[in-house]
Amino acid sequence: MSNGFRALVAVLLLFLLAPLIVVLLTSFSNDAYLAFPPVKWGFGGYRALLANAAFRRGFGVSVTLASLVTAISLGCGTAAAYAIARFTFPGRGALLTVFTAPLLLPGIILGLGLLLVFARLGWLATWTGLTIAHCLVTLPYAIRVVLTALRGIDATLEEAASTLGAPPWRVFRRVTLPLMLPGMIAAAALCFLASFDEVVISLFLVGPRLTTLPIEVFHAIEYQADPQISALSVVLITLTAGLVIVVERSLGLVRAFAR
C-alpha cells in the first residue's frame, strides 16, 4: 500500500472522528458559548453540568430505564434464543424473522406506531410505556447475540453431559449457561447502550413528567450550544467506551456487529 493511500485513509479517519475530537476539546472551554477559537479554558462546563438539575434527573431516568430494559430483554431474549437454537418446531425461521424485524424499520415509524397504540392504552410518558418501547429495540439485539453464542457451542459437549446421566436442567446450568455467558454479557452491554442512547422512539413517548437524558440534550442543543453539553457528551462517551470494552473483552466488537 502506497503512502498516498495511507494518507487518504488517515484524512478520512480524521473526518470520521472530527465531531468526537471537537466535543472533547470544547468540553474544557470556559466560554459562555462555543466559538472558535475558544478564549478561556477550564472546567466550567463540567461544573455547570453537575449543577444542572434537568440533566441530573434525565441521567437518573435513563440509567434506571436502561437497567430495567436490559434485564427484561436479556431474560426474554435468552429464553427465546434458547428455544430457537435447541428445539425444532414449525415456523422457527419465520419467528426469528419477526423477532428481529424491528431492527429493519426506522425508529421514526416504530415511534409513531407506539404513540398511536400507547395513547389509547394511557401509556404515554409512563415507565411502562418507555420500558416496553425500549425493549422493542433491544430485544432483537439480545436474541441475535445470544443465538450466535448458542450456535457456537459444540453440541457434543451437551450430548456428552446428558449421556453421562445429567438431567436437562443440569446440562443447561453446568454446560450451556457457562458457555453462552460471554454472549449474554455482550448482549447486556449492547442492550444497555441501545436503550441509554435511544432518541427517536422516546421523542414520541416522553412528556414533561418523564424525560430521558438524550431527549433533554436533544432539546437543549436545538437552541444553544454551550460547553456544558460538550462536557456531558464527554461523560457519555466515557460511559460508552467502558461498555465497549466490556463487549470487546467478552465477545469481540467486530464479531458482535458483523453477524
Next chain:
Amino acid sequence: MRRSLPALLLAPAGAITFVAFLLPMGWLARLSLGRAAGGVLIDEVGLTNYVRFFSDRFYLGVLWRSVWVASSVAALAVLAAYPIALFLFRSRSRWRPLLAVLTIAPLLVSSVVRTFGWMIILGDHGWINGLLQAAGVIAAPVHLMNNVWGVLIGLTEILMPTTTLALLSGFARLDVAQEEAARSLGAPPWRCFLRITLPLTMPGIVVGALVTFVLAISSFVTPSLLGGGRVPLLASTIYEEALETLDWPFAAAVAVVLVMVFGLALVGYERLARRWQ
C-alpha cells in the same frame, strides 16, 4: 412439559413483539386510511391522506428531497468509507485492530452527541468559519448549517461506520493474490484497481450503498438538528404531523410512504445483486 417448553420460553419475547411491534404497525397501517378533522379521529376507510400527499407539491417536494439527499449521502459515504474498508481488509499492520475499533466505535456514540460535534464545527461561529475568518479567506460566515449542506456532511459522517461494515461484508471475493498477479504482470496501479479490485468489491459497494440509503432516508435526529427546520424530509414530516399538527392519520400515511420507498430500494437491490453475483 417437554412439549410445551419451547412455547413457554418464547411467550415473553412474543408478547413484547406483539404489543410493541405487530399491534402498532397494524394500527398504523389501518389509521393511515382514516381521517382527522379538527383534532377528532374519524374512523373511515379511504385514501384521503394518500391523495393529499401525492397531489400537494410541498409533500411531493419532501419526497423528492428525501430521495436525493439519501442517495447523495449513500454515494458520499461509500466514497469516504471505501478506502478505509479496503485498508482494514488488506492491512497486516499491527495498528489494524486499533483502526478497526476507531472506525466502528463512533457507531456506539449517541447520534445526538456526534451531531452536536458537527454543530460546533459547522455553525456560523463554528470551527470552520472561525478558521477561515482567522486566515482571512472569508469576511462573513459561510452558512454550512441549517441548510442541506449541513445535513449532507453530518449524515455522511454519522453513517460511515455502518457503511464501512457493509462494504467489508461484501469484500469476501477480493483476493490479494489476484491483485498481486495483475501487478507482477505489469499492470499499473490504477488499471489493477479498475480491472481487479473494483469489480471484485462491487457486491460490497452495492450492499454499502443500499444500507446507507435506507438509514439516511429514515434518520431523523441529524437532519432535523443540522437542517434547523429548513430541510423538510419524510422523517421530519412524520414527526411534525404526529406531535405538532396532531394529524395522526396523515402522519401514518407518510410513514407508509416511507416504508414503500424502503421496499423499492430493496427491489432495486435484489436486481443489482443478481447482476453482480
